[in-house]
Amino acid sequence: xxxxxxxxxxxxxxxxxxxxxxxxxxxxxxxxxxxxxxxxxxxxxxxxxxxxxxxxxxxxxxxxxxxxxxxxxxxxxxxxxxxxxxxxxxxxxxxxxxxxxxxxxxxxxxxxxxxxxxxxxxxxxxxxxxxxxxxxxxxxxxxxxxxxxxxxxxxxxxxxxxxxxxxxxxxxxxxxxxxxxxxxxxxxxxxxxxxxxxxxxxxxxxxxxxxxxxxxxxxxxxxxxxxxxxxxxxxxxxxxxxxxxxxxxxxxxx
Ligand code: 13P
Numbered sequence: 001x002x003x004x005x006x007x008x009x010x011x012x013x014x015x016x017x018x019x020x021x022x023x024x025x026x027x028x029x030x031x032x033x034x035x036x037x038x039x040x041x042x043x044x045x046x047x048x049x050x051x052x053x054x055x056x057x058x059x060x061x062x063x064x065x066x067x068x069x070x071x072x073x074x075x076x077x078x079x080x081x082x083x084x085x086x087x088x089x090x091x092x093x094x095x096x097x098x099x100x101x102x103x104x105x106x107x108x109x110x111x112x113x114x115x116x117x118x119x120x121x122x123x124x125x126x127x128x129x130x131x132x133x134x135x136x137x138x139x140x141x142x143x144x145x146x147x148x149x150x151x152x153x154x155x156x157x158x159x160x161x162x163x164x165x166x167x168x169x170x171x172x173x174x175x176x177x178x179x180x181x182x183x184x185x186x187x188x189x190x191x192x193x194x195x196x197x198x199x200x201x202x203x204x205x206x207x208x209x210x211x212x213x214x215x216x217x218x219x220x221x222x223x224x225x226x227x228x229x230x231x232x233x234x235x236x237x238x239x240x241x242x243x244x245x246x247x248x249x250x251x252x253x254x
Contacts, residue, residue: 003208005039005224005253006164006231008127009238010067010095010212013046020049021056026241028060037061039231039254043238044095047081054090065093065127068101071111071118083122094119095127095233097153099170109152117155120162127164127233128153129212130191134171142169142183143190150194158199160206165191166233172213174235181226184211188228217246224251 015023024043031041044065045053054064066089070080086094096119097112116126130149132142146167154163167187172178179187188209196204211223212233224232224247232251237243248254 003206003230005251006042006208006210007039007244007248007251007254008042008065008093008164008166008210008231008233009044009244010098010233010235011043011045011049011238012067012100012235014239015045015049017049017052020045021052023239023241024053024056024062027244028057028062030241030245031060031062034248034254037248037254039248039251041248042093044093050086050089050091063092064090065095066091067095067098069094069096069115069119069124071114073118073121083119083124086119086124087122091124093125093127093164095129095166097149098129099131099168099173103170109149112153113155116153116163117157120155120157125162125164126158127166127210128158129166129168129233131168131170131172131213137169137171142187146187147190147194150191151198154195154198156198158203158207160203160208164208164210164231165195166210166212167191168212168233174214176214178214178219178223181222184223184229185226188226192228215247217243217250220247220250221252224253 042063066086069083073084101107119126132145136145208230210231210233215232
């Protein structure tokens with residue numbers, strides 16, 4: 001069963017009202033020029049821009065996502081945003097368990113699992129992130145770490161429709177370093193095998209596994225052409241219309 005490639009931009013803590021809207025409009029225009037692209041597009045701006053970007057994307061094929069959510073629907077959780085609120089802003093996706101949240105906010109895989117279930121409760125699709133640190137890779141533990149994170153972070157109720165996995169080696173994020181294609185293939189294959197054990201082969205074969213970490217127009221073809229790579233989660237290069245679109249174009253799958 002063919003999986004539809006997902007080209008997703010994680011804007012992280014970047015963008016103000018004016019430049020965020022311009023970026024989203026630029027992406028929407030370029031996607032429109034592509035006619036009927038074979039891949040899906042998604043942008044995940046910071047919370048403050050969600051409603052503005054929703055308007056900027058009106059009528060376009062580009063989906064909207066957020067970068068985190070709380071497990072509760074509402075209540076006394078100062079500074080947090082619930083999946084109900086994300087739905088209300090027009091989000092279809094939410095990134096969960098990004099390594100920056102795991103590191104900066106001490107998020108555990110168990111919490112990520114609970115957040116994913118809360119997201120499903122509102123009909124949001126979860127993009128669940130996993131990935132090893134450099135020390136873990138150097139110690140030969142990359143596969144073990146990613147497998148463990150998948151087992152603990154992905155809920156039993158995950159399906160290929162409500163979940164996307166993103167493999168993002170921590171040491172490749174924002175560094176310009178990328179793993180070898182052999183290493184990416186090996187981790188993606190291991191993730192799919194683990195998903196099959198946990199969710200059944202039907203789900204595992206159709207669930208998209210994105211690669212993230214220094215994806216640029218010049219390495220998109222090589223990375224996105226790999227067997228088990230079903231798209232990209234793009235940080236820095238998603239902040240420039242041209243780079244983001246050229247990653248999709250160069251992937252050969254859009
Ligand atoms: P960069 O593309 O900037 O390396 O970031 C990747 C990432 O963390 C996307 O979630």
